[in-house]
Amino acid sequence: MAATPEFPSLDKLITSTLSGNELNEYNRIHYGRTNHHQLSNTKESSDLAEKHKFDIALYDFPANKEETRSPRIVRIGAIQHSITNATDNPIAEQRQGIFNKIRNLIEAAANENVNILCLQEAWSMPFAFCTREKYPWCEFAESALEGPSTLFLKELAAKFGMVIISPILERDEAHGDTIWNTAVVINETGKVIGKHRKNHIPRVGDFNESTYYFEGNTGHPVFETNFGKIAINICYGRHHPLNWLMFGINGAEIVFNPSATVSGLSEHLWPVEARNAAIANSYYTCAINRVGTEKFPNEFTSGDGKPAHKEFGHFYGSSYITAPDGVRTPGLSRVRDGLLISQIDLNMCRQIRDKWGFTMTQRLNLYAESLNDAVKHDYKQQIIRNN
Amino acid sequence: MAATPEFPSLDKLITSTLSGNELNEYNRIHYGRTNHHQLSNTKESSDLAEKHKFDIALYDFPANKEETRSPRIVRIGAIQHSITNATDNPIAEQRQGIFNKIRNLIEAAANENVNILCLQEAWSMPFAFCTREKYPWCEFAESALEGPSTLFLKELAAKFGMVIISPILERDEAHGDTIWNTAVVINETGKVIGKHRKNHIPRVGDFNESTYYFEGNTGHPVFETNFGKIAINICYGRHHPLNWLMFGINGAEIVFNPSATVSGLSEHLWPVEARNAAIANSYYTCAINRVGTEKFPNEFTSGDGKPAHKEFGHFYGSSYITAPDGVRTPGLSRVRDGLLISQIDLNMCRQIRDKWGFTMTQRLNLYAESLNDAVKHDYKQQIIRNN
Numbered sequence: 001m002a003a004t005p006e007f008p009s010l011d012k013l014i015t016s017t018l019s020g021n022e023l024n025e026y027n028r029i030h031y032g033r034t035n036h037h038q039l040s041n042t043k044e045s046s047d048l049a050e051k052h053k054f055d056i057a058l059y060d061f062p063a064n065k066e067e068t069r070s071p072r073i074v075r076i077g078a079i080q081h082s083i084t085n086a087t088d089n090p091i092a093e094q095r096q097g098i099f100n101k102i103r104n105l106i107e108a109a110a111n112e113n114v115n116i117l118c119l120q121e122a123w124s125m126p127f128a129f130c131t132r133e134k135y136p137w138c139e140f141a142e143s144a145l146e147g148p149s150t151l152f153l154k155e156l157a158a159k160f161g162m163v164i165i166s167p168i169l170e171r172d173e174a175h176g177d178t179i180w181n182t183a184v185v186i187n188e189t190g191k192v193i194g195k196h197r198k199n200h201i202p203r204v205g206d207f208n209e210s211t212y213y214f215e216g217n218t219g220h221p222v223f224e225t226n227f228g229k230i231a232i233n234i235c236y237g238r239h240h241p242l243n244w245l246m247f248g249i250n251g252a253e254i255v256f257n258p259s260a261t262v263s264g265l266s267e268h269l270w271p272v273e274a275r276n277a278a279i280a281n282s283y284y285t286c287a288i289n290r291v292g293t294e295k296f297p298n299e300f301t302s303g304d305g306k307p308a309h310k311e312f313g314h315f316y317g318s319s320y321i322t323a324p325d326g327v328r329t330p331g332l333s334r335v336r337d338g339l340l341i342s343q344i345d346l347n348m349c350r351q352i353r354d355k356w357g358f359t360m361t362q363r364l365n366l367y368a369e370s371l372n373d374a375v376k377h378d379y380k381q382q383i384i385r386n387n
Numbered sequence: 388m389a390a391t392p393e394f395p396s397l398d399k400l401i402t403s404t405l406s407g408n409e410l411n412e413y414n415r416i417h418y419g420r421t422n423h424h425q426l427s428n429t430k431e432s433s434d435l436a437e438k439h440k441f442d443i444a445l446y447d448f449p450a451n452k453e454e455t456r457s458p459r460i461v462r463i464g465a466i467q468h469s470i471t472n473a474t475d476n477p478i479a480e481q482r483q484g485i486f487n488k489i490r491n492l493i494e495a496a497a498n499e500n501v502n503i504l505c506l507q508e509a510w511s512m513p514f515a516f517c518t519r520e521k522y523p524w525c526e527f528a529e530s531a532l533e534g535p536s537t538l539f540l541k542e543l544a545a546k547f548g549m550v551i552i553s554p555i556l557e558r559d560e561a562h563g564d565t566i567w568n569t570a571v572v573i574n575e576t577g578k579v580i581g582k583h584r585k586n587h588i589p590r591v592g593d594f595n596e597s598t599y600y601f602e603g604n605t606g607h608p609v610f611e612t613n614f615g616k617i618a619i620n621i622c623y624g625r626h627h628p629l630n631w632l633m634f635g636i637n638g639a640e641i642v643f644n645p646s647a648t649v650s651g652l653s654e655h656l657w658p659v660e661a662r663n664a665a666i667a668n669s670y671y672t673c674a675i676n677r678v679g680t681e682k683f684p685n686e687f688t689s690g691d692g693k694p695a696h697k698e699f700g701h702f703y704g705s706s707y708i709t710a711p712d713g714v715r716t717p718g719l720s721r722v723r724d725g726l727l728i729s730q731i732d733l734n735m736c737r738q739i740r741d742k743w744g745f746t747m748t749q750r751l752n753l754y755a756e757s758l759n760d761a762v763k764h765d766y767k768q769q770i771i772r773n774n
Binding site: 007010013017018022025026028029030031032185187193194199200201202203204215219220221222223224225226229236239240241242244245246249250251267268269271272273275276279280326327355356357358360361362363364365366367368370371372374375381382383384385386387 | 394397400404405409412413415416417418419420572574580581586587588589590591602606607608609610611612613616623626627628629631632633636637638654655656658659660662663666667713714742743744745747748749750751752754755757758759761762768769770771772773774
């Protein structure tokens with residue numbers, strides 16, 4: 001499958017091609033509703049978006065009214081973006097270039113009253129793990145509490161009264177200088193309330209991440225913010241239903257999936273996995289992928305028999321949000337920076353649990369027992385033979 | 388969301404609307420490949436299909452050649468169909484009407500050298516569980532070993548040398564006359580090699596199945612046939628990632644998902660869940676849904692505040708097959724009976740496990756432990772508070 005960086009998105013193609021009842025049927029069957037409930041954004045945000053060449057899209061997810069609980073309506077946002085500088089520029093310049101870009105997107109999010117904002121995986125650096133080179137890339141690793149990315153975002157979080165999730169390359173100096181793929185959660189007063197380390201690490205194609213960091217050791221934390229209970233399933237963890245499940249068990253109402261993934265590898269999986277997680281766990285999910293093609297100074301190989309090269313494949317963006325009832329937004333562009341916002345009612349999580357009953361019918365005891373057996377070295381698979 | 392029985396399918400709409408590079412991009416991003424690898428069928432099958440008004444579609448899923456294993460190519464088939472008689476006809480006539488129809492579809496499958504064929508959930512009866520009436524519907528329940536559906540299919544299985552999965556309403560006379568939602572596995576010599584009982588039972592809308600039968604007590608068996616290791620995740624079990632997971636842990640290479648589900652409830656979830664399961668577990672999945680609108684003699688209500696009525700919603704068919712790499716076939720029609728066949732190489736399961744590494748990176752020990760904790764009555768969720 002060829003990478004096609006220039007193709008804007010399936011969502012745009014469908015909207016520009018179909019109309020009337022056909023478009024309605026497409027929307028109903030594919031997205032789960034005929035009306036996307038698109039909201040308009042402020043002029044300030046439109047101006048920012050035009051000036052700084054990013055897209056902005058807002059959608060509403062109304063829930064049913066309840067008699068005994070008030071609606072709990074919050075706005076969540078996701079930012080997808082390309083890097084700004086050549087990857088052989090000084091590290092501080094590469095990072096500052098991204099900071100300068102991101103500031104505009106965050107300002108637009110603030111204009112739209114976003115309460116919780118999530119950036120993409122390793123947002124303040126190129127996704128250099130394709131190279132297997134330790135330097136200079138390990139120098140991007142920074143302290144979760146007081147690294148440059150955290151300091152930059154703490155200020156904006158406090159200024160705009162916004163929770164910001166900041167997925168970075170973390171260096172833990174207090175524990176042997178180890179490096180981790182980590183999401184830092186900064187609350188709306190600018191305080192770091194905690195962090196989560198990526199639980200599942202890929203070893204596939206150009207994703208040589210196990211060369212740099214281990215599987216996370218922070219469990220499945222849910223962060224109880226003033227705008228809802230949130231969790232972060234970083235990138236490759238989206239292939240693991242058990243990872244999604246544990247965040248749900250711990251009470252998550254929104255799970256963000258900051259990612260970096262390329263066409264040719266995962267594009268046909270992208271609309272499936274985070275959406276399935278929302279359905280299976282009756283919570284909101286927000287899948288975020290970077291955009292653009294990143295070029296590195298030295299050649300690297302991809303373990304696919306092809307010649308050495310300097311370019312990663314195309315990061316295809318396409319960030320999207322899914323509600324607990326499986327209804328999803330159109331995706332952002334495959335090629336442009338973008339800010340995706342949804343206005344959601346957290347009450348929908350419990351409403352869908354009550355209606356569909358997936359947690360009630362889950363038989364968790366059965367599976368706790370089955371998995372306990374399955375991990376034993378002498379486990380016997382339940383096989384019925386043909387004789 | 389209105390039910391729209393007349394709309395043939397999104398797949399057909401897209402094929403008739405897009406062309407050239409746009410169609411290629413749609414196919415690549417949506418289905419996972421630009422070429423569906425459609426195979427042609429025999430003239431005998433085309434004649435049968437035309438005469439008896441059903442669709443037939445064949446797709447190939449080629450895998451890589453390996454040096455140390457020969458390809459293990461088999462053909463799997465799925466049948467979706469509507470009922471034939473009014474639901475107030477005598478039970479024997481209703482069942483015989485379906486038998487007469489199904490015989491033609493099975494003959495077409497035999498013409499195409501299908502090795503393993505799966506029928507839809509409760510294939511030999513109307514899906515009467517919306518009524519909450521015990522009679523006459525419980526009279527459709529039959530012995531897994533020697534009930535009329537099994538006897539009918541044993542003969543065809545032996546005649547055509549085909550494994551047939553027969554999802555029925557089972558009555559277990561040896562255990563208190565209990566009723567179960569069961570899939571019977573008949574091998575290519577016509578012998579019943581075992582059965583599996585539906586693990587997760589819905590209580591949603593018109594799916595009042597918990598009124599009739601309990602959660603299955605047969606675990607997660609994998610049937611080692613001469614054409615591969617197969618399992619059956621019946622209907623509502625597709626919402627439960629743990630159910631899919633255990634079939635994978637027990638070695639399944641193909642998991643069938645015989646279903647009965649209606650538009651308005653699940654149509655936007657349908658393309659997501661069985662496909663996600665194929666991806667997450669590196670095996671083939673085959674999702675099968677009945678077609679048509681079934682009308683019952685007496686009024687029933689749907690627990691949705693709407694007036695009593697006699698018609699179930701529209702069963703939207705749309706059966707489809709997904710490979711371990713997430714590539715899927717177009718779906719069968721939303722409205723017509725159909726036979727969907729795929730030629731698959733079972734070797735792809737291990738190839739994708741080796742390539743993507745989802746089982747290696749699964750951290751099953753961690754989750755066995757976490758679930759064991761989670762089911763305890765005094766379980767404390769891992770919550771990081773905002774203070």
